[in-house]
Amino acid sequence: MLLLVAMPAGAFELQGSWQQGSLVHGQAEPGTRVWFGESALRVSPQGAFVFGLDRDEPAKVELRWQGQGDARPLSRRYAVAPRPWKIQRIDGLPPDKVEPPPEVMARIEREQALLNAARDLDSDLDGWRQRFAWAATGRISGTFGNQRILNGIPKQPHYGIDVAVPVGTPIHAPADGVVSLAEPDLYFTGGTLMIDHGHGVSSIMVHLSALKVRVGDAVRQGEVVALSGKTGRATGPHLHWGIGWFRSRVDPQTLLPPMPVRRAK
CATH class of the missing domain: 2.60.40 (Immunoglobulin-like)
Known part of the structure; x- marks a missing residue:
């Protein structure tokens, strides 16, 4: 609305x-x-x-x-109207499936600092003023805001939308911008790409199998910037795409037209 x-x-x-x-x-x-x-x-x-x-x-x-x-x-x-978020509780899981092992925590902290640095950019770009386009089309397999509580420990909410697509599907820039982060192998998110759209608005696309752009590249809406995958901690091939305003998380579906319908050949 x-x-x-x-x-x-x-x-x-x-x-x-x-x-x-x-x-x-x-x-x-x-x-x-x-x-x-x-x-x-x-x-x-x-x-x-x-x-x-x-x-x-x-x-x-x-x-x-x-x-x-x-x-x-x-x-x-x-x-501000609240939204009802789906909360799923799962108990009895092995501890190593709930918390990362201690030996990787330093890596996770370093990678989080990279992500936060990209989110904190405040450029004068104006891609945020465009009507955003789908980065990939397919079945929506995960929605924004849902959260799991594993063994009584609340995990990070789902801060994006998941689109189920095969490995190697072209991923498109949802709006004009400049690549602010391009990392092939982060612990949680695997191949990770961030695009700065200006004024603190950014896109993040993760679990990618290949990156087609570098940090500093200017991209146009619709340009192929990556290929989808299942890298990082992903249970299957899909695109996870999130939008943020600095470190606030925004629901991508509130900015998008309806998902295009694929017609049978």
């Missing part, structure tokens, strides 16, 4: 869905300063900005803005 909110004259308009896991676009008068909570947002010279509502975003958020003619910032609080 898209919600268009018109603010007072001289302020801005917001477009998006006020629910957990959504991306909200804004348009302000050029020169306006905008804050989401305590975070100062990048505003383009034309007044465009964006922010994300995390999977676990609290029920109330605050937006502040200050136009060039305003003596002080104005503010408004918004209600």
Whole structure:
């Protein structure tokens, strides 16, 4: 559901869905300063900005803005609708299937630092303004936000969408951007590619069998950037694709048209 909110004259308009896991676009008068909570947002010279509502975003958020003619910032609080997440509990698993072995924890921490560095980029790219396209098409085998509790230990929620495709399926850039991370073999995610779309918005595609681009490459929407696989901790061949606003996680399906229907040959 898209919600268009018109603010007072001289302020801005917001477009998006006020629910957990959504991306909200804004348009302000050029020169306006905008804050989401305590975070100062990048505003383009034309007044465009964006922010994300995390999977676990609290029920109330605050937006502040200050136009060039305003003596002080104005503010408004918004209600964020919760979403029901599917929680699956599995007990009696062998401990080595629940927690990584201690000898790989240093590797996991190093790799997490790489991922966070890519997520923290705040470039002036504008690919985030495009209507996102599917990185691959096929059966949706996993959805955003679900979580498992294994042997009583809550695991990281599923921060993306899974598309079941055979190994070697071409993976396409969902929007314009610049490659910010290209790693062939991370512990959890195997072949991992991240694309910076600008203003803190990024895509991550994982379990890849091959990378077709390098860090720093500019890519266009629809360009083949990788091949799907089952690398890392994957139980079968598929594409896991996530979208984030800095370290907040956004549901890709809220930004996409319906999955194209494959016609039988």
